[in-house]
Amino acid sequence: MTEDELRSLIGRVKRGTLSRRGFVKRVAAVGLTAPMATQLLAVTGAAPAAAQSMPAYRPTRRGGGGPLKILYWQAATLLNPHFANGSTNQEAARIFYEPLAGWAADGTLVPILAAEIPSREAGTLAADGKSVTWKLKQGVTWHDGTPFTADDVVFNWEYARNPANATVTSGSYKDINVVKVDAHTVRVEFQKPTPFWADAFVATRGMLIPKHLFQNFAGANSRDAPTNLRPVGTGPYRFVSFAPGDLLRGELNPNYHRENRPYFDTIEIKGGGDAVSAARAVLQTADFDFAWNLQVEEEVLARLEASGRGKVNVVDSGNIEFIQLNVTDPNTEVDGERSSIRTTHPAFSDPAVRQAMNFLCDKNSLQQFIYGRAGKATPNFLNNPPRYRSEAMRSEFSIQKANEVLDAAGWVRGRDGIRAKGNVRLRFVYQTSVNAPRQRTQALIKQAAQRAGIDLELKSVVATVFFSSDVANPDTYPKFYADMQMYTTTMTEADPQTFMNQYVSWEVSQKSNNWQGRNVLRFRNEEYDRVFREADGEMDPVKRTAQLIRLNDIVCGSHHIIPLLSRPNVSGQINAMRTNLSGWDNYHWMIADWYKEA
Incomplete structure (x- = not known):
């Protein structure tokens, strides 16, 4: 379907000569899902922005459901969402x-x-894309009984955008202005037309x-707030x-603002262990009700489910x-900082080495x-x-082509079989978190790399350390004190704009921002920055889609990252559990709806 054909269909919906259902059927034939078709109509003014109906919820009273027991094999380390740079910390914070x-x-x-x-x-979403007005739910209180108001919303904007706080959420707040309209209304103002307006204050x-508990903790003492923990x-x-x-x-929060929720009287999230034991504790022994992120080999998972x-x-x-191939040098220290943006990686600065590593991933x-x-x-x-x-983009596994690329680039095998050029040898530290599928992946790639004259030292870091927000720990993934590292990054909204900001130059993770920037790779590319800014202000959905695809092609084409697997959210629950899960938000995004059937 061409751009003109798509615009013609949208125009017909606006004029009433084509139903929304008819539009969805037409575009489904070219791979556009029904939810995204609905969003496309919304941003062009041809349909309401979103469905607002809530899923059916069977319990008829608050509480009475006993304990809810959840197992996370990667445990949370803090509970302030503005400092939560790992999924487990974000999930734990979402409970409260x-x-x-x-x-x-x-x-x-x-x-x-x-x-x-x-x-x-x-009338709350401006036609020019330069502002959005949020009306707040009234009668909501914080857990200590203090009313929730627009002042809290404005405070979160100020808190997140304050560079002294070094929040991981700053990218969503630093370029907007938030105005209190009244006690239960705020207006978010953008510097330019903004198609993805549902970023700040969402998901x-x-x-x-709460403002009243955090307002005295900013800058140097922001990490000292008792409510961080x-x-x-x-x-709920x-x-x-x-x-x-x-x-x-x-x-249970007895004053929760939704009727007859939550169902459970208490909640317990146990951390630690490994993914296999977590799967077993739910699927086989039913000692827990729910297990998060079951990154388990399929053979094991199927056996437990049986x-x-x-x-x-x-x-x-x-x-x-x-996999990320470090842009910087993790072994050179500049002013007390390794992997500094003032350094370049001695081997991965050669595109041939990066291309070879891509060929070696099966x-x-x-x-x-x-x-x-x-x-x-x-x-x-x-x-x-x-x-x-x-x-x-294309994927190809070929040890032969990896060898050919390295030969042509002048990387010569030594007596021990490891390639070198000048004083640089192709010997890399390859790190990830402790998890059976990841260790098997490391072993598979190491075996292929050896056949191409590349030696990989495999490093496995306990998940609670690797994904920790501890700025003093050298083994966290934002520090990236290794040549290569592997993990899953999550997309927590149905629009890719924020997901793709993890490669813009202004989000570089470094000492000056306590390694809280989202650009852990330290990738810097002028074209990427330019296209990102264009997409951020492009109101034409067709053009914007092309721009976001281009961002993918720039970073993937650089071979500084090696995409391996598109990963759905995989979790486990006992048969009686009823959950409300979304792949575009946290697992706990609507935990107030969870219950058990008798």
């Missing part, structure tokens, strides 16, 4: 803190602390903290206790398991023999929603 809205599984926005989703029809980066939020559960890296407990006590949930998402074998339904081989960093998936 809520955003104005969240993303449902179908890619639509659902109000949480907002009274409604902004729309052009209601993972939108969790709101003892949250007071608006969510109140804080009871927290042992970082181990156990988090909460209890016990009949639980089931595996597979929810489509934009998550990606990938993605199809990873899918077939390790991940199964939990991972699909891909050449793209940006895979979902499908309309943003590039057709230009």
Whole structure:
């Protein structure tokens, strides 16, 4: 379908000569999903911005459901969402803190602390794309009884954008202006037309903290706030206790702002162990009700599921398991900082070495023999929603081509078989978190690399350390004190704009921002920055889609990253559990709806 044909169809919907259902059917034939078709109509003014209906919820009273026991094999270490740079910290914070809205599984926005989703029809979404007005739900209180108001929303904007706080959410707030209209209304103003207006105050980066408990903690003492570890939020559960890296407990919030919710009287999130033991504790023994992120070999997962006590949930998402090839030198220190942007990697600065490493990753074998339904081989960093998936990128596993590329670039094998050029040898430290599929992946790639004259030293870091927000720890992934590293990065909204900002130059993770920038790779490319800015202000959805695809092609084409597997959200739950899961938000995005059937 051409750009002109797509615009013609949108025009027919606006004129009333083609139904929305008819439009969805037409564009489905070219790979556009129904949720994304609806969003496309919304941004062009041809349909409401999002469905606002909530899923059916059977319990008829608050509480009475006993304990909810959740198992996370990567444990949380802090509970302030503005400092949560790992998925487990974000998930744990979401038990207590809520955003104005969240993303449902179908890619639509659902109000949480907002009274409604902004729309052009209601006059709260500006036609020029330069402002959005949020009306807040009234009668909401923080867990200590203090009313939730517009002042809290404005404070979160000020807190997140303050460079002295070094928040991981700063990218969503630093270039906007937030105005209090009245006690329960705020207006977000953009510097230019902004197609992706549902970023600030929405989903993972939108969790709101209370002004009255955080306003005295900024800059040098921002990490000293007692509520960093003892949250007071608006969510369905109140804080009871927290042992970082181990156990988090909460209890029912009797004043929760949604009727007959939550169902469970208490909640417990146990951290630690490994993914296999977590899967076993739910699917086989039913000692826990729910297990997060079951990154387990397919053979093991299927065997545990066959016990009949639980089931595996597979929810489509934009998550990606990938390898990063360091742009900087992790072994050279500049002013007390390794992997400084003032250095370049001695080997990966050669495009031939990066291309060779891409040839040495057998993605199809990873899918077939390790991940199964939990991972699909891909050449793209940006895979979902499908309309943003590039057709230009290709994957090929070829040890022969890796050798040819290195030979042509002058990398010569030494007596020990390891290639070198000048004083630089192709010997790399390759790190990831402790997890069986990842260690098997490391071993597979190491074996292939050896046949190309590349020696890989495999390093496995305990997940609670690797994904920690501890700025003093050298083994966290934002520090990237290795030549190569591998992990999954999550896409927590149905629009790729924020997901792709992890390669813009102004998000570089470095000492000056306490390694809280999202650009862990330290990738810097003028074209990437320019196209990102263009997409950030492009109101034409067709042009913007092409720009976002181009961003994928720039970073993937550089071979500084090696996409391995597009990863759905895979979790486990006992048969009686009923959950509301979304691949575009946290697992706990709507935990107030969870319950058990008798």
